[in-house]
Amino acid sequence: MVGIWSESICLFHCFFQIAGGCWYVLAIQRVASCLQSECEIKNNCNLMSLACSKEMCFHFPWSSDMTALACDTNLTSFSQQNVPDCLSGNGAFAYGIYKGALPVISSNSLAVKILYPIFWGLMTLSTFGNDLEPTSNWLEVIFSIINVLSGLMLFTLLIGNIQVFLHAVLARKRKMQLRFRDMEWWMRRRQLPSRLRQRVRKYERERWAAITGDEEMEMIKDLPEGLRRDIKRYLCLELVKQVPLFHGMDELILDNICDRLRPLVFCGGEKVIREGDPVQRMVFILQGRLRSTQPLTKGVVAECVLGAGSFLGDELLSWCLRRPFVDRLPASSATFECVEAAQAFCLDAPDLRYITEHFRYKFANDKLKRTARYYSSNWRTWAAVNVQLAWRRYRARVMATAVLPPPPAGAAGPEDGDRRLRHYAAMFMSLRPHDHLE
Secondary structure: OHHHHHHHHHHHHHHHHHHHHHHHHHHHHHHHHHHHHHHHHHOOOOOOOOEOOOOEOOOOOOOOOHHHHOOOOOOOOOOHHHHHHHHHOOOOOOOHHHHHHHHHHHOOOHHHHHHHHHHHHHHHHHOOOOOOOOOOOHHHHHHHHHHHHHHHHHHHHHHHHHHHHHHHHHHHHHHHHHHHHHHHHHHHHHOOOHHHHHHHHHHHHHHHHHHOOOOHHHHHOOOOHHHHHHHHHHHHHHHHHOOHHHOOOOHHHHHHHHHOOEEEEEOOOOEEEOOOOEOOEEEEEEEOOEEEEEEEEOOEEEEEEEOOOOEEOHHHHHHHHOOOOOOOOOEOOOEEEEOOOEEEEEEEHHHHHHHHHHOHHHHOOHHHHHHHHHHOHHHHHHHHHHHHHHHHHHHHHHHHOOOOOOOOOOOOOHHHHHHHHHHHHHHHHOOOOOOOOO
């Protein structure tokens, strides 16, 4: 829709400039005709032509030295008293639609000479030439007819674009209403509780706002394979390059990744995956935020917020590259929940396994291992616990040298907190993430 309106605006602007430019050029020709007729009537010009052999000799205001006006040796001289009659428009000469150009021609401002013709073209074409009063000059009449027809054509084009826009908007709205109506009918038939109905409605609204009513993957799925791959590369390549895990990969690998991507939409408050569930896809976040929660022990939960460029399901990457290969899907070590509406794309387990099998040489390297560890929520949580444990140990050693009063009865001392943290870390160390290269 934006492209249609941009093309229409550019087309209208070109027509306004062309109409205004032609009007200004023809107005100069009429002024030349006026000066020539005045010379013929008063018979005080040396030559019949008002132009030199190379260029026009109109310079205002006229100099007292007529030789200063020469464009070439072939100079047309005329009396200075003829100028006001032809440029004022008060004489007997009929200018018709060019009368408004006389102040522009006599002006020395370049901005006026450029902008006023464009303004005249805009006013004339937008009113279909209602204000035009041409004379009997055949060229002026033809120019007026062209302006009227051009205005009608542009108006028809504008109405057509508006109709196309409204048809597209109404068609999408109708499609959305039908989907919502079918969903409401199904929820009533299945007697879903009110809480679940609200979640379904919220998801449908956010999904519709994200895809704007167009199922792109459904539209291109029946196209030839080569054409479909080129289209998906054009649509997804820049998005794939935003994921740090795919930085520096070959174009061939990126093409295969783009061909197998699926778009996803998550609404706020929904759980993407729960701890212990099999990881069926690797999700790459494009927009929005997700929260990862991982229980360490009873009452202690590690949290991490994932933003644009992050990913989840890195257990699936290690599962694909593990040797010997195990068919059972890995379990998720954390629960991921949407903090706000998020958009993402995913690689399903079979597609990710296909890519890693065919391009194992690129995935089995230390650089990818370090990148996956840096952006993995599991490794970040594990690292945070170990850093906190090291800090507690350092603080305990520093405080051991200082004389501290005994803690009150029933209160937990620093040794208890440090001992609990060591206990939690020891438990969490057993869940240390494993890489496919280890």
